[in-house]
Amino acid sequence: MPEEEPVNTVVTRLAEQSSIFSSVDPSQIPLMTYDILGQNSEPANFFTVERDTGVVRLARTMDREQICEARRVCQVSFNVAIQAAAVPFSTVASVNVILTDINDMPPRFPARDVVLEVSEGVKVGKEMKISGAVDGDSNPEFTVRHYNTTPTLDMFSIHPTENPDGSSTINLRLEKELDRERKDQYIFNIIAYDGGNPSMSDYLRVTVQVTDDNDNSPEFQRAKYDFSINEDEQIGAV
CATH class of the missing domain: 2.60.40.60 (Cadherins)
Structure with a gap:
């Protein structure tokens, strides 16, 4: 029953x-x-x-x-x-x-928010690991089946993998080069869905903070500076 x-x-x-x-x-x-x-x-x-x-x-x-x-x-x-x-x-x-099992337990992320820091100089393809959602239902059909993001991302993609203990890890992969001077933060939700009908879900709020890389050389504001000074100025005068 x-x-x-x-x-x-x-x-x-x-x-x-x-x-x-x-x-x-x-x-x-x-x-x-x-x-x-x-x-x-x-x-x-x-x-x-x-x-x-x-x-x-x-x-x-x-x-x-x-x-x-x-x-x-x-x-x-x-x-x-x-x-x-x-x-x-x-x-x-x-x-x-x-x-027999029914779909009475929704997926649950271990946290509501996660903050990741990534250097703007990392290469495309870099992956950052996030703990996936867990579903307490025993029937595999009612456990976590897929993830997506909102809003839809072009800078990152998600690739979940299942662990031997039944939990999952979400690999957040960088798809384009980062430029902190252009954009220093990305905020989005990862949503986990189970296999029920209707499906149950949970979300994780992700903040990716882009840290500065030493990619800009120092520059003077002018190419040339001209000054005049009296010949009898004291040492240390400004």
Whole structure:
């Protein structure tokens, strides 16, 4: 069943499970009683059972990532005691519930803003690394799928790479030569999108500050300066 289903959602109807009552006269099935064992502990306390009908329902919502963290298969199990009033019959049924992931967690960048400094003299192709967004959903389809920038950039491009631990790194690549005297700062957003429909997203505000390079020779304001001075001026006079 999907995670985050509402309270009272029907999980199963035990009275309809023929494998439980294969040795019982069908007329006795409506007379059975049902009780969850270990009702006060997890995971049994996520569920309730109607004592006279065997209908199992959710007692509270279930968050797959909280219950199973990053496990590929998320299964919770509990036992239900079943007894007959009129005939000598009792058994314990094991109920196994597999929680499937839904797209309930958006991507999240580790920071809201990042400031990068780059010298105006670096070569085109230089890459600066930025920590990518992380998505807590376990289904790969619902994790971070792509990035883009706003506004659209021509000075930089982004190239994400996936790390062995499942996180990602965004490589911000310089596409054109920088000139601090012409522009000393670039501000833009990197947006991460997951694979849900509709997609969920998060953004990172990036400021690239262009630092000065020693690319301008000193120059006098005039090519020639003329002064006159009296022959009897004191040493040190201005």
